[in-house]
Amino acid sequence: MSAPSQRRLIFAHIDEPGYTNDLACYLKHGGYEVMKKAFTRPPAELMDEVKKSGLRGRGGAGFPCGVKWSLVDRKSGKPIYLIVNADESEPGTFKDRYIIHQDPHQLIEGTIISCFANNVKQAYIYIRGEMPHGARILEKAIAEARAANLVGKNILGSAYSCEIYVHRGAGAYICGEETGLIESLEGKRANPRIKPPYFPAVLGLYQCPTIVNNVETLCHVKHIVDMGGEAYTKIGTPNNTGTRIFCVSGHVQRPGYYEFEAGKITMGQLLNEVCGGPLPGRTFKAVIPGGSSAKILRFGERFMGKRKVGADMVDYDWGVEDVPMDFDSLAMIGTMGGSGGVIVMDDSVNMVEALANINAFYSHESCGQCTPCREGSLWMKKITTRMVHGEAREADAALLKGVADQIPGRTICAFGEACSWPTQSFIAKFGDEFKNYHQDKKAAKPADALPLI
């Protein structure tokens, strides 16, 4: 079966010749019309549309956006804040960058609609520090929108006011975690908060109810309000509605970003047809399907079980190539859709070295609050780096697993899981490569082999 064609909803105008990121161009393409329409409806109705749409958060966890909104404490009398999570930092993910740089008004419109639906008067866009141009583009776009009375006081005479400010991060991955982000926005170290009992929806920014949504998620809200929640569910597959943007990087002929209806394309179609397959003379060895913390998949392995199709349970027997790219299917085979960052590795890659690279990242980014994560990520890095640059031992695989197994479930935030899943899955899938590394590394390396650590 050949791959379906792209369905560009969020990326409709990305890379379109002549499309610019200013207000005039956005208005020419029907910009802010959905917002105007939304202002004529009761906020509760808009929230209901989002709930009906089944929209799942695009930041990584895939939590239903409508449910997130419904948990907000609206009785406290305190102001409600909305924070746009533009801290795109999960290795392998690069979708929000293009929305911010090329279509910032789409994000602003989605944000104002979401704020109106939730009675939010103040929103912040938390953009990662390494995107200085992105921050300037957003600030300019907000200023333009403010001058046109599309943001700010008494928007278009509706009596509804909402302000948006851009807030820059400063290079810390943990700010993508929503409570770490809130701490950072409060001017502190981005140490994530303990939850439960209090989630941001009840006690968030300045101890007020707070909604944190990913850039892409808020753009989807605009389209949901435009077409209606019911119509939106017709895109994609049940429980995985809408489109998904896949960011493909690593060893394929055509890396890049591709937007498809969720669950309508398989891994094989995406990598072989859309991305042109492996590099000349190479074969695919492994793929990480949802950002670098997602568990790795080995080409050649099979996944079997039962799954729900409509009302029936049917057997499935998939290779990596056969897996539909949606949250549920990827979860079924033991990994995750995460942020949509697909990292591909071909047969030139040594798995010990690739893991050493990932471990160095997580060790650098651990906030240091919880001992299992701070020490565990550091030791996983030290062991894998030693294996590559120093002496490797047969027992290292078991040692690494021993460290990794002691982290998840014992930390304040999900970073504990994120940093241990790579080690756990690399060893589960490529255990022999780890056990034999002390022998294999003695063999001469091909001249074109790339160092990974």
Add this chain to the structure above:
Amino acid sequence: MNLKPATLAQIDEVITHYPVKRSATLPLLHLIQEDAGWISKEAIEWIAQKLELQPINVYEVVTFYPMFRQKPIGRRHIKVCRTLSCALTGGYKTCEAFQKEFGCHTGEVSADGEVTIDFVECLASCGTGPVVMIDDDLHEKVDAAKAKALSDQIRKEALKK
């Protein structure tokens, strides 16, 4: 603190964005670093006073976030992405090429004071690796040849100044 009038105006404006002054810590650090090039002890104390905080409240933020630096760097800042997607396409070789070009290691200032090279974590442009940021500008698919061309350009621009 000897800050430019424009920086001082931006500082006063950005504080109004937040109901709690402390929130302006990161924005102020960015503004001062852009103005002065780095964050001195004096800057930390100045920010603390400005935002009615203790110096430790600002200091702990400076040490937490990798982008804030407590010593001067070269006139140009080269940041090479180290993380997996870029490494898979040659990021380590790119970093090595820059080090050779300027005769310095990562984290050091080159002898002529022109550049500091850092090997940083993911810059979120994984599809066009290896990526490099020179000051505020992102450069994509920077192989060794392109690293050399960019280095030549940096040296040419330095001569013009």
